[in-house]
Amino acid sequence: MSKRTKPPFRADHVGSLLRPVALKKAREKRAKDEITPAQLKEIEDREIERVIKKQEDVGLLSVTDGEFRRSWWHLDFLWGLDGIEKHIMDTGVAFAAVTTRNEGLKITGKVGFSRHPMIEHFKFVAAHTRRTPKITIPAPSAIYGRPMMTPINKQVYPELDRFFEDLGQAYKKAVRGFADAGCRFTHAFVASPSCAPSRAAILTSQYSHLNDKFDHALNGAPIAFIREIIGGTRQSGDQKFILSGTHGGHEDRRPGGQQA
Secondary structure (H helix, E strand, O other): OOOOOOOOOOOOOOOOOOOOOHHHHHHHHHHHHOOHHHHHHHHHHHHHHHHHHHHHHHHEEEEEEEEOOOOOOHHHHHHOOEEEEEEEOOOOOOOOOOEEEOEEEEEEEOOOOOOOOHHHHHHHHHHHOEEEEEEEEHHHHHHHHOEEEEEEEOOOOOHHHOOOOHHHHHHHHHHHHHHHOOOOOOOEOOOOOOOOHHHHHHOOOOOOOOOOOOOOOOOOOOOOOOOHHHOOOOOOOEEEEEEEEEOOEEEOOOOOOOOO
16 A cells, blocks of 8 residues: 555644643743743744654654644634634633633624734744644634633624624635645545534545535534635645634534534
């Protein structure tokens, strides 16, 4: 069997890796204002170069920065969009062994995509690997109703349809931005928020609207909104872009369906 040289590869990963102790300590120091942003970036750069090499050494053909520059898997990207700000909630999300930080997001202006730091994050990976550089960003469904109804400025968006339309356009521009930075998009675009559609899209290498798992598209969002985003990924190339699904409380109500 010949070895694949283009994505999707037979062995792959989302790319969020355990943070090294040095990085966690640096973030704690930065939170206390004991080091500068430049000093934190220097440590991030060093640890990312190490984790890139580790991914190459184990034989992975696509590599990420381990998401070492992020404090959340999803919020850091969403906070970087126009019109979105950090929101402090009453409490975090309770899991079995931990309760998360009480951070979320709120919509304070027109949602859009102009400049985003993760474009440079991708460029750093691309400049430090001979393998396929990859970046993972949250699906647009992560912005709304998770874990609570997203606070939206009603003066900006009196109706949700306009909000979803702008969100779709912002993601389309984001996809274009990563493409312009050298990232190419093939097969693993996951537009749905719950586990079943996400897994189906990755395992079948088909868009969610082709693998019969499109019913979870987004709670309250028009289907056309996600189809429009998918339309922004039609040009395929040598690199891989994963738009990950999110874990929500949605349930597949069909016979044999599963709950996320």
